[in-house]
Every structure is written in C-alpha cells, then in structure tokens.
Amino acid sequence: MQENFNFNDSINGIWEKLGEWTDSLILSLPNFILAILVFALFVIAAKYVGKLLGKILRFKVKQDSIREITIKIVKVLVIVLGFFVALGLLNLDTILTSVLAGAGVVGLAIGLALQGTLNNTFSGILLSFLPELQIGDWIENNGYAGRVVEINLRSI
Template structure:
C-alpha cells in the first residue's frame, strides 16, 4: 500500500493556515481595537449614567432598594447595547443573531417561570414612583390599616395599630383601591348620635354646632355640619361632621372621642336626653287571687 502521507506537506499546510489567520488578525485588528474601545466607552458611560440616575431618583424615590435595582437595570441595558455594537463592528453578525435568539428564548422561559414575581417587581417599581403612596403614610388596603414602613420590589410592609407588621404583595396594592390618610393634612370626622323624641330639635342642632365649633374651629371654607338622619326606634338620630388636623386613623379616633365627650357634657348641662333602646313587655293574661288565669 502506497503511503500518501507527507509530513512536509502537512507542516507546510499548517504554516499556510496560520499565515491566513495572521493576515486576518492583522486586517481585523483595527476593528477589534475599535470594538474594545466602544465597549469600554459604554461601560464607562453606564457607570456615570448610574450616578446621574441615582441623583435624579433621590428626589423621587425614597426607597434605597428601588433606586439600586433601577440603576442596575439601566447599567445592564447600556452595557448590553455596547456589547452588541462591538459584535457588529467585528462583523460577527451570525454570533449576534444567535445571541439575540438565545436571549429571547431564555427571557421567555424566565418570564413564564417567574410571572408572579415579575408582576410584583414591576408593581413595586410603579409604587416607588407613585406620589399617592410613600413611606410613613397611614393607609388602608386589603382589609389592613397601618403605617407604611417599607416598599421593596416584592411587597410593602405596614405597621398596624396593634404593633404588628403586615406584608402585602405589590400586585395586590396596585390592583386594589387603598385609602391614604396622610396625603391631606385635614380630615373630616363624623359623629353619630340620637336625642329623645321630646327634645327641642332646633336647640339640639344649635348647641351641637356651637360645641363642636369651639372645640374644632373650622378653617377657610370649612364648616361644621349637622343633619338629622332618621326617626329611630327610641331616638331621633343625627350626624355631625367637622374638620380637624389628622393624618392617621388614630388621630381621627381621638378627635371623634373628644367630640363625643364635649357633646355629652353640653347635653347634660341642658337636660337633653340621649336615650338608650327601650323594650316594652306586655302581659295580656291576668292572674286571679286563687292562682287561676283568666282569659
């Protein structure tokens, strides 16, 4: 069998191939250097843009965790753009297409697997920019009431009046209505009461208005309101509404308590009766002396 292998030809072919690679490297060296410079510039730009974004977010976002994740996302996006631009300068279009396709598939898989988590994350970002909800506000949401102590990328944490903490997922806060007591410095308080049927209703009205106005003086266009609501079972019921400085539910309860005490004092001083429910029992059968009942 004739041996066709020639070591000299093989070595010559290797040197020829290495020469072609060296020529390609020398020809592509300017593009390579340019790609490295462009990528480095994008990395530096991401660093300084992160600092600039941090300064801007400090005026809008009070949560450190939200600012940090937003800055990191921005940096990743800028660096990724620089990476793709560098690949384009190296004429690696095939690699670029493969990377984009792989990133799309991976992103879809991650999105489906972490659908609930991503929902809470994006909801947390929205909440961080929502002026109607800030740390320190007293809110009511999903049946819970308390002061907001933390807003992170997964949930908000509120401290209730009983000193317990409640963790509410961000998506539930976004999707459900919430009541914020702290966005306004003045709140309207309502007090319900009732007086006896033989009371002088006009005097009751004037006395209640006078008592509350002295205790909680109205400001600007505010006024103390008094309206009779209904004929109750044992009283004529009314509601009194007034304004006070209150940014929490506790302050509203304190104001209502003060109003009730002063109204009771004023009614007692003027002999106005606040009746309690009365139940009358009727016995139709009469009892004779001999112990027998008569129809």
Template structure:
C-alpha cells in the same frame, strides 16, 4: 516516500491556514481595537449615567434599596448595549444572532422559573413610586397591621404593635386592598353604647354630644354625630362618631378609650344607667315528681 509527501503537504497546509488567520487578524485589528474602545466607553458611560439616575431617584424614591437596584439595572443594560455594538463592529453577525437567540431562550426559562419572584420585583418597583405607601406609614393588610419599616424588591416589612415583624410579599399589596392610616391627619372614630329603656333619650343625646365636643374639638366642616341604632335586649343602643387626629391604629384606641371614660363620667353624674345584660331564671313552673308506686307483695296461698 508517499507518507513523507503527505506529512509535508499537511504541514504546508497548516502554515498556509495560519498565514490566512494572521492576515485576517491584522485586517480585523483596527475593528477589534475600535470595538474595545467602544465597549470601554459604554462601561464608563454606565458609571456616570448611573450616578445621574441615582441623584434623580433620590428625590423620587425614599428607599435606598430601590435606588441601588434601579441604578444597577440601568448600568447592566448600558453595558449589554455596548457589548452588542462591539460585536457588530467586529462583523460577528452570526455570533451576535446566536447570542441574542440564546439570551432570549435563557430569559424565557428564567422568567418562567422565577415568575413569582419577578412579580414581586416589579410590584416592589411600583410600590416604591406610590405616594400612598411610604416608610413610616401605619397600614393594615390581610389581618396584619403595623408600621412600614422597609420596602425592597421582594416584600415590605411591617413592625406590629407587639414589636414583631411581618414580611408581606409586594404582589399581595398590589393585588389586594390595604388601609393606610397615615395618609390622612384626621379620621372619624366611632363609639357604641346603650342606655336603659327608662332613660330620657333627648337628654342622653344632648349630654353625649356636649361631652364628646368638649373632649374632642372639631375642626371646620367636622361635627359630632349621634344616632340611636336599635332596641337591644336590655338597652337602647346608640353610636356616636367624632373626628380626631389619627395616624395609626393606636390613636383610634386611645381616642375611643378617652371617649368611653368621658361618657361614663357624664352618665354617672346625671344618673343615666348603662345596663348590662340580665338573665332572668323563671322558677314558676314546678316540676312534678312522681312518686314510685308501692309494690304490693302478695302471697299466693
């Protein structure tokens, strides 16, 4: 009898608890429906806000990958806000606090584990908005030079002159200097040369300036510069500097090649010698060869 009484009491307690839960569900049903509606509104809003932000970024960011990732991040943030608002409408303050605390711990762990990746990601976002670096520019960085063919959230991709690709982490471009040939339409090119010691230096200077000015017309506020540098081992060396159209390293090489050919032709026409290093071997010091002394054979008698 006592066992039957305990079972009956347990069943009655279970039904009472279920009735209380049912009452709680009925009372919370309006808030539950409202929370679902609010969460749905945030999802729909994230879609349209993402499209709007994508259109704005279209005029600011040239990289498709950067625009897509930025829009996705904005959508995730809006949906997360809607999720927390929905939890608040359900009066789940304890769950909300636990979720926020857990998200903080997980975020910290992920941040520590992916420190380098996150650094490259934020660096990629910064690079995408920098006017000093765009797709199609020719840059040099850490010994690598090439055309920028892609900028993503991890790295930039260069296509070098030998048609090979180089992947450079974004953080390296943020932390280290790089040279961009494509940001300015004209650059100064320098050519080194030397003439023989018996040359007329004034004539060499005048002839070199005329030759370069004829091959490379200078714009306003630009001029060809000629300076003697040093007395070399076999020549008097000089440098000539001039302006020309340059947007990549290849343009500098072609300009320098053209200038060298023009200077050589002009010097040959006026019998100006461009000496090459000469090594003189002096044979005046004769080495004395010591003849070995003849050994005398003696016989002891």
C-alpha cells in the same frame, strides 16, 4: 487507488493555514481593540449615567428602593447597548442575530424552569413600589422583628 502520505506537504499545509489565520488576526486587530475601547467607554458611561440618574431621582422619587432598582436597570441597559455596539464593530451582525434568536428560546426555557424564583423576584419589585414599606420602617413577620435597611429584588 492509493495515495502516498507526504509529511512535508502536510506540514506546509499547516504553516499556510496558520499564516492565513495570523494575517486575518492582524487585519482584524484594530477593530478588536476599537470594540474593547467602545465597550469600556459604555461601562464607564453606565457608571456616570447611574450617578446622574441618582441625583435626578433623589428629588423626584422618595423611595430609595425604587431609585436603586431604576438606576441598576438603566446601568445594565447601557452596558448591554455597549456590548451590541462592540459586536457590530467586529462585523458580527449575523452572529448577533443568531445569538438574539437563541437567547429568546433559552429565555423562554429558563422562564418556565424558574417560575417560582421569578415570581419571588417580581414580588420584590412590587414591594419596592409599595409606599407602605420603606427603608427605615420597623416590621414584624413570622415572629421576627427588625428595621428595614435595604429593599432589593429578593429580600428585605
């Protein structure tokens, strides 16, 4: 059985599909704009939460490095929360579940591959919490000497 190819039917099918996609895009555009606005609000909120937390921790925590790490972690958590809220507004809950499951597997693989780097990062976190080492201290290590100006996750 042989079918004849009709060029006009093919073009009409393409135009119908493009029309359906356009209609779908127009219907979901308000949710998309709302999701972008909500995410932007969370990014702005993260900035102000970081400033507020910095003011609060200035009196509670003496070490600058602990303050900085805490502020960065809280900012990232607020932004990630905003990302998930924005995805929820787009009705991407099933995709979100799949992404989180995939992220767990990928995180495990990356963790195994980057053991040395992660070990150094956690050492940097531990150095931040040690009261013996603070910003402004004079240190000597392997023949090098200098003043500590910043303590972050990877270096002093």
